[in-house]
Amino acid sequence: MSDTMQCVEDMVKEWQFARAAVEQKSSIIREILKDSTKPGVINFGGGLPAPELFPIDKIQNACTAVLAKYGTAALQYSLTIGVDKIREVLAERYKRQDADVSIDEIQITGGAQQGLDIIGRIFIEPGAVILTETPTYLGALQAFSFYGVRYVSVDTDSDGAIPQDVEAKIKKHNPRFIYLVSTFQNPTGITISEQRRHQLVEIARKYNCPIIDDNPYEEIRFAGKPVSSLKALGKEYVIQLGTFSKLISPGLRIGWIASNRQVQSIIERMKQAMDLHTNTFAQYVVAEFARAGHLDTHIELIKREYGKKRDYMMGALKRHFGDDVSWTTPEGGLFLWVKLPDHVSSTALLPAAIKAGVAYVPGKFFFSERQDDSTMRLNFCNATEENIEEGIKRLANVVASAV
Amino acid sequence: MSDTMQCVEDMVKEWQFARAAVEQKSSIIREILKDSTKPGVINFGGGLPAPELFPIDKIQNACTAVLAKYGTAALQYSLTIGVDKIREVLAERYKRQDADVSIDEIQITGGAQQGLDIIGRIFIEPGAVILTETPTYLGALQAFSFYGVRYVSVDTDSDGAIPQDVEAKIKKHNPRFIYLVSTFQNPTGITISEQRRHQLVEIARKYNCPIIDDNPYEEIRFAGKPVSSLKALGKEYVIQLGTFSKLISPGLRIGWIASNRQVQSIIERMKQAMDLHTNTFAQYVVAEFARAGHLDTHIELIKREYGKKRDYMMGALKRHFGDDVSWTTPEGGLFLWVKLPDHVSSTALLPAAIKAGVAYVPGKFFFSERQDDSTMRLNFCNATEENIEEGIKRLANVVASAV
Numbered sequence: 001m002s003d004t005m006q007c008v009e010d011m012v013k014e015w016q017f018a019r020a021a022v023e024q025k026s027s028i029i030r031e032i033l034k035d036s037t038k039p040g041v042i043n044f045g046g047g048l049p050a051p052e053l054f055p056i057d058k059i060q061n062a063c064t065a066v067l068a069k070y071g072t073a074a075l076q077y078s079l080t081i082g083v084d085k086i087r088e089v090l091a092e093r094y095k096r097q098d099a100d101v102s103i104d105e106i107q108i109t110g111g112a113q114q115g116l117d118i119i120g121r122i123f124i125e126p127g128a129v130i131l132t133e134t135p136t137y138l139g140a141l142q143a144f145s146f147y148g149v150r151y152v153s154v155d156t157d158s159d160g161a162i163p164q165d166v167e168a169k170i171k172k173h174n175p176r177f178i179y180l181v182s183t184f185q186n187p188t189g190i191t192i193s194e195q196r197r198h199q200l201v202e203i204a205r206k207y208n209c210p211i212i213d214d215n216p217y218e219e220i221r222f223a224g225k226p227v228s229s230l231k232a233l234g235k236e237y238v239i240q241l242g243t244f245s246k247l248i249s250p251g252l253r254i255g256w257i258a259s260n261r262q263v264q265s266i267i268e269r270m271k272q273a274m275d276l277h278t279n280t281f282a283q284y285v286v287a288e289f290a291r292a293g294h295l296d297t298h299i300e301l302i303k304r305e306y307g308k309k310r311d312y313m314m315g316a317l318k319r320h321f322g323d324d325v326s327w328t329t330p331e332g333g334l335f336l337w338v339k340l341p342d343h344v345s346s347t348a349l350l351p352a353a354i355k356a357g358v359a360y361v362p363g364k365f366f367f368s369e370r371q372d373d374s375t376m377r378l379n380f381c382n383a384t385e386e387n388i389e390e391g392i393k394r395l396a397n398v399v400a401s402a403v
Numbered sequence: 404m405s406d407t408m409q410c411v412e413d414m415v416k417e418w419q420f421a422r423a424a425v426e427q428k429s430s431i432i433r434e435i436l437k438d439s440t441k442p443g444v445i446n447f448g449g450g451l452p453a454p455e456l457f458p459i460d461k462i463q464n465a466c467t468a469v470l471a472k473y474g475t476a477a478l479q480y481s482l483t484i485g486v487d488k489i490r491e492v493l494a495e496r497y498k499r500q501d502a503d504v505s506i507d508e509i510q511i512t513g514g515a516q517q518g519l520d521i522i523g524r525i526f527i528e529p530g531a532v533i534l535t536e537t538p539t540y541l542g543a544l545q546a547f548s549f550y551g552v553r554y555v556s557v558d559t560d561s562d563g564a565i566p567q568d569v570e571a572k573i574k575k576h577n578p579r580f581i582y583l584v585s586t587f588q589n590p591t592g593i594t595i596s597e598q599r600r601h602q603l604v605e606i607a608r609k610y611n612c613p614i615i616d617d618n619p620y621e622e623i624r625f626a627g628k629p630v631s632s633l634k635a636l637g638k639e640y641v642i643q644l645g646t647f648s649k650l651i652s653p654g655l656r657i658g659w660i661a662s663n664r665q666v667q668s669i670i671e672r673m674k675q676a677m678d679l680h681t682n683t684f685a686q687y688v689v690a691e692f693a694r695a696g697h698l699d700t701h702i703e704l705i706k707r708e709y710g711k712k713r714d715y716m717m718g719a720l721k722r723h724f725g726d727d728v729s730w731t732t733p734e735g736g737l738f739l740w741v742k743l744p745d746h747v748s749s750t751a752l753l754p755a756a757i758k759a760g761v762a763y764v765p766g767k768f769f770f771s772e773r774q775d776d777s778t779m780r781l782n783f784c785n786a787t788e789e790n791i792e793e794g795i796k797r798l799a800n801v802v803a804s805a806v
Contacts, residue, residue, distance in 0.1 A: 005664070008639045012665040014611050016579045018550070021525040024672045051475035059478065063466040072454035075462065075652035110513055114678040121549075122424040142676045146524075147421070176419045208417050236411045249478035251683030261408070262415040269427045273545045275517040279682045280654030 020146055038354075042391035044378040045359040047186065047334065049246050051382075053305055055289075055298050059249065062288040063281075070284055078280040080272045081264070082108025082256070085287035089295075090242070090256060099232040101258045107267045108278045112216050112243035112255040116143035118274070119177075119212055119239065119257070122266050124149045129173040133161050135366035135375070137186045137214060140179060151368035154178075158328070160185075160192030163199035170207045177210045177239075182230050184217040184333025187366045187377035191331060194227045201234035213240045216255075217333035219247060219299050222307030224331035236260045244286050246334065247299055252282045306334065306381045313380040313388050320396035324403065327378075334381045337363070339374065344402050346376040352401070358394040423549055441757075445794035447781040448762040450589065450737065452649050454785075456708055458692075458701050462652065465691040466684075473687055481683040483675045484667070485511025485659070488690035492698075493645075493659060502635040504661045510670045511681045515619050515646035515658040519546035521677070522580075522615055522642065522660070525669050527552045532576040536564050538740075538769035538778070540589045540617060543582060554771035557581075561731070563588075563595030566602035573610045580613045580642075585633050587620040590769045590780035591740040592733025597630045604637035616643045619658075620736035622650060622702050625710030627734035639663045647689050649737065650702055655685045709737065709784045716783040716791050723799035727806065730781075737784045740766065742777065747805050749779040755804070761797040 066074050081087070087103040094101040109115045116139060124130065126148030132140070134156045141151070152173050155165040161180060169175070178200070182192045192200070204211045213230040231240040243255035257267060271277070289295060310330065317327055317338070328337045338360075340346060347362040363375025383391060469477050484490070490506040497504040512518045519542060527533065529551030535543070537559045544554070555576050558568040564583060572578070581603070585595045595603070607614045616633040634643040646658035660670060674680070692698060713733065720730055720741070731740045741763075743749060750765040766778025786794060 008663050009665055011611055011639060012663065015526075015613055015666075016531070016577075017525055017669065018528040018531075020528070021669055021673060024669075024676060046480065048480055051479055054475045054478045056470055056474055056478070060467065060470050063470075064463065067459055067463050067466075071459055072457050075457045075459070075654040076454055077449065077451055077648075077653045110678040110682075113676075117677045122420055123418075125421040125423070128419070128421075139679075146673075146676055174419075208414055210418055236414060245480075249684075250480045251478040253678065253680075253682045260411050260415065262412055263418075266420065266424055266427075270424060270549075273427060273516075273549055274520045274677075275513040275656065276542075277656075279513070279656045279685055281652075282682055282685065 020148065024146055025142075040357050041354060041359055042357060042383055042387045042394070043359045044380070044383065044391060045361050046382070047379060048382045049250060049302075049334065050305060050309070053302060054249055055294060058289060058292070058294045058298070059285065062285045062292065065292075066281065066284040066288050074281050074284045076280065078277050078283070080268050080277045082106065082278060083280060083283040083287065085291075086254070086283045089287050089290045090258070094231070094258065097229045097232055099229055100235065101231065105258055105260055105264055107257045107259070107264060107271060108283055109255040109257060109271070110275065110278050111245055111250070111253040112214065112241045113139055113143065115241040115243075115255050115257045116140050116214065118267055118270050119241070120144040120147045120149070121270050122263070123176045129175040131166060131169055131173070131175045131178045132368045133180060133185065134368075134370065135187055135363065135372075136179065136368055137181050138365045140214060141368055153367065153369040156190075158190060160190055160196050161200065163196055163203060166200060167203050170203065170209055175209060177212050178204065179212045179214065180230070181214045182218075183215055183227070184220065184330050184335070186217070186333070187335055187361070187363065188337040189328045189330025189333055189335050191227060197228055197230055197233055201230065201237065204234055204237040211238045213238050215240050216243045216246050220303055220306060220334070221332035222303045222310070231258060239263060247295065247302070248286060248289060252286060254278065254282055254286050303332075309385070309388065310336070310380050312385050313378065313392065316389050316392035320392050321399070325399065334379050336378050336380055338376045338378060340376070340399060341403055342374050344399065345373045347373055349398055349402055353395060353398045356394045356398050358391045358398070360395070423551065427549055428545075443760050444757060444762055445760060445786055445790045445797070446762045447783070447786065447794060448764050449785070450782060451785045452653060452705075452737065453708060453712070456705060457652055458697060461692060461695070461697045461701070462688065465688045465695065468695075469684065469687040469691050477684050477687045479683065481680050481686070483671050483680045485509065485681060486683060486686040486690065488694075489657070489686045492690050492693045493661070497634070497661065500632045500635055502632055503638070504634065508661055508663055508667055510660045510662070510667060510674060511686055512658040512660060512674070513678065513681050514648055514653070514656040515617065515644045516542055516546065518644040518646075518658050518660045519543050519617065521670055521673055522644070523547040523550045523552070524673050525666070526579045532578040534569060534572055534576070534578045534581045535771045536583060536588065537771075537773065538590055538766060538775075539582065539771055540584050541768045543617060544771055556770065556772040559593075561593060563593055563599050564603065566599055566606060569603060570606050573606065573612055578612060580615050581607065582615045582617065583633070584617045586618055586630070587623065587733050587736025587738070589620070589736070590738055590764070590766065592731045592736055592738050594630060594734060600631055600633055600636055604633065604640065607637055607640040614641045616641050618643050619646045619649050623706055623709060623737070624735035625706045625713070634661060642666060650698065650705070651689060651692060655689060657681065657685055657689050706735075709735075712788070712791065713739070713783050715788050716781065716795065719792050719795035723796050724802070728802065737782050739781050739783055741779045741781060743779070743802060744806055745777050747802065748776045750776055752801055752805055756798060756801045759797045759801050761794045761801070763798070
């Protein structure tokens with residue numbers, strides 16, 4: 001280290017930072033994303049959607065149309081809650097799902113991650129308890145941890161969170177909310193069953209404990225039978241987070257929170273202080289894209305392609321792994337979840353895997369309590385079929401060397 | 404209120420929110436912005452730049468070029484710190500100002516407001532003291548207040564914050580940082596003098612107390628002699644916030660924080676948890692706009708036009724107000740500051756002003772301590788010359804009725 005850098009480091013060491021900020025850990029997914037651009041590494045790690053499907057021309061057309069139609073309004077400051085046009089698109093889509101959400105109940109956010117940060121900000125203070133699934137989404141853990149949350153993890157099986165355990169833990173811990181990724185969960189790909197959805201909403205009503213349904217993948221169902229949306233079933237008791245990241249493009253950073261008027265007024269004050277409002281232009285572009293009919297056709301395309309890629313990855317897993325490794329069979333979304341033999345640590349294996357040219361996210365980072373390190377999350381939709389085959393082969397070799 | 408709404412309200416009342424979230428106040432500027440679309444109201448209130456100057460065609464060209472050149476990369480997730488291309492543009496611009504800032508020291512943010520929220524998040528915890536100018540930027544007050552800050556306001560005159568008072572208050576209060584809007588301040592339009600800049604940086608060094616320089620307007624100088632940038636003078640002791648909101652378009656929400664490597668690593672972890680990263684596409688578009696040479700020419704245009712508008716508003720103030728009202732003479736930026744007779748409350752006058760068809764921001768909301776309610780902030784760059792004349796005339800009539 002140079003003298004100047006040492007000097008700056010010594011100087012900054014004495015600055016008075018907030019304790020929660022200094023203690024915050026970096027997301028391992030983001031770190032992997034940093035390494036994933038290394039040539040030759042097949043990356044099943046990040047949450048990246050398939051880039052070859054991005055509707056570049058249609059986005060280009062939407063940009064042109066927005067600037068022609070709305071001109072300066074698309075480039076000016078706009079309302080904190082979000083641009084009307086996009087909230088109208090969302091309210092109509094909710095209606096199609098039998099969920100009655102008005103445009104006054106929808107806050108546009110900088111992706112679903114900002115939605116999570118806002119939820120943390122309005123509900124959590126040091127020591128507050130929330131319930132999470134086992135495992136749960138690590139981006140949510142990262143967002144909520146800043147606010148000093150105490151996690152209580154509820155028992156979860158292949159039908160999702162187990163209602164009896166949710167109820168018992170509400171009684172015991174009086175949590176601020178129940179955090180669920182209800183559909184094609186990140187990381188496991190599991191969907192909460194229809195029956196459980198009704199039971200969970202009943203529990204939310206009985207104890208007046210809100211459900212946060214983090215729901216980026218619901219529209220990407222390529223197999224199985226649709227289930228009712230928690231927002232449709234639970235109405236005011238359910239705060240739903242959504243995003244266009246997986247439906248159009250993550251780079252546009254357009255997500256939303258659908259709650260109710262009372263919660264929205266709190267959300268809006270937070271969002272004002274956080275960044276005034278989300279990118280005006282991107283909101284118009286996404287609304288225009290949807291209005292032109294491209295959103296529905298693009299979702300159909302994604303479903304078809306992701307379904308094929310899931311099938312392909314499951315085939316490759318079957319071809320290259322033995323009976324001591326198992327995995328989930330998601331009916332939609334981007335991720336599946338692999339269970340290695342109990343004594344194998346996927347965290348310890350990761351450096352060897354990256355050296356062998358394949359990346360994943362070790363499962364243990366998705367647990368708020370009771371970590372299981374013999375698991376991993378694989379993204380099946382980002383790589384080509386050829387790379388899926390080769391990547392799973394490499395992964396199987398690395399795992400075999402550790403068994 | 405309908406029964407259903409009453410029912411939801413009763414239900415939500417029992418939810419356990421974070422205290423700081425429920426206590427957060429809404430920004431009066433945002434509330435005014437909500438009303439400012441009412442037909443007939445001439446709005447000197449918000450911080451809106453002149454929409455007729457937005458370079459729509461050049462932004463359109465940049466969008467097209469970005470999608471053609473970078474394709475999927477412009478629509479995909481990107482690094483938390485920001486896209487390389489735009490940080491390279493910024494590092495070069497810093498070099499032109501004799502400030503040595505590397506691309507590893509620049510975090511791209513969702514506008515400067517997110518920069519403020521990040522600064523609050525990393526430095527402030529309940530009871531922590533920071534120093535502010537008198538008056539200071541209300542968006543900063545809003546951002547920092549969430550984190551439980553205690554404000555200490557330093558004496559300020561027409562040359563900016565008074566160094567002797569800054570030093571005395573550092574000794575007394577051991578603040579986390581000194582918050583300055585150094586150049587064409589929001590709200591007063593005042594610029595810290597060259598001599599004071601050197602003194603303030605010396606004090607920051609002596610006490611190892613960082614300066615946060617919130618600096619959205621520095622490049623919009625249309626009169627007077629340039630002064631040294633605090634970042635150039637103070638290097639690692641100065642964390643500078645910048646934005647393209649006033650230079651290109653606020654709707655694109657692209658700002659930045661220039662700090663040093665140590666602080667950047669903390670900022671980056673925060674930003675990850677907050678929203679992963681800023682809109683990828685907008686970052687590419689702004690970089691492309693700058694690379695094509697449009698940024699410099701557009702800034703020249705803005706300077707010319709804003710200078711004319713300032714002259715026009717100062718002329719109108721002279722034409723319509725008497726000797727008992729005074730105002731600042733900003734050499735750049737968007738705002739000037741009006742002092743009414745001591746006994747006149749600009750807050751109390753606001754409803755009558757809006758009824759008469761003119762809006763402004765009452766000055767008292769810009770004070771962290773010792774509010775002076777006989778002041779107001781006027782934005783001189785958003786209205787046409789005709790509306791400036793008519794708006795100031797209306798304002799003078801409303802004030803006259805109260806004197």
